[in-house]
Amino acid sequence: MDHSNIADDRAIMNTLAAFPRVVDGKHWERIGDVFADDITFDYGDGGEKKGLDALLEQFKKFHDRCSAMQHLLGSIQLEIDGDRAISRAYVQARHQGKGDKSSAIFDTHGEYVDQWQRRPEGWRIVRRDASWSLFAGDPSVLFD
Numbered sequence: 001m002d003h004s005n006i007a008d009d010r011a012i013m014n015t016l017a018a019f020p021r022v023v024d025g026k027h028w029e030r031i032g033d034v035f036a037d038d039i040t041f042d043y044g045d046g047g048e049k050k051g052l053d054a055l056l057e058q059f060k061k062f063h064d065r066c067s068a069m070q071h072l073l074g075s076i077q078l079e080i081d082g083d084r085a086i087s088r089a090y091v092q093a094r095h096q097g098k099g100d101k102s103s104a105i106f107d108t109h110g111e112y113v114d115q116w117q118r119r120p121e122g123w124r125i126v127r128r129d130a131s132w133s134l135f136a137g138d139p140s141v142l143f144d
Contacts, residue, residue, distance in 0.1 A: 008080050012116055012123045016087060020071035023059060031056055036117065036124040043130045044110075062142045067098035073112070083118040091130070097141040106141035109134040 015034055022030045032052060039055050042048045049058065063069060073089040089112050097104040110132035117126045 005080055012085055015123050023071055024069045028056055036126045041128040044132055066095045067102055068096040070094045085116040087114045095141050101141055104138040104141050106137040106139055108132060
């Protein structure tokens with residue numbers, strides 16, 4: 001691995017690591033620090049969607065129902081090819097309800113497959129596909 005690949009690897013890994021902090025902290029104004037404006041995504045709940053505004057709407061729809069969350073990423077694999085890359089990361093996310101659901105927990109486990117592109121502002125996710133393998137707890141924390 002040459003020095004440019006090491007720098008790219010580090011930049012992508014740091015940007016990926018920012019994702020849970022942005023989402024868990026509901027720092028919605030920072031979503032563009034991780035995802036491209038023209039993001040395409042499929043979280044497995046209704047098909048493919050496009051655009052940063054649609055992604056933000058998706059996050060708010062589920063996460064604004066939570067009093068606290070923690071998204072953990074692990075077993076990350078990264079392949080870089082010039083100005084493009086693919087990462088695969090297991091995700092485990094704990095969601096705590098709020099209000100009358102404040103004692104309820106819903107956990108999701110799965111994998112994010114992200115396609116990355118080098119942009120003038122840095123590496124950004126241009127496509128995310130999420131697949132889910134396990135759900136545990138009270139789904140009403142996230143779903144009506």
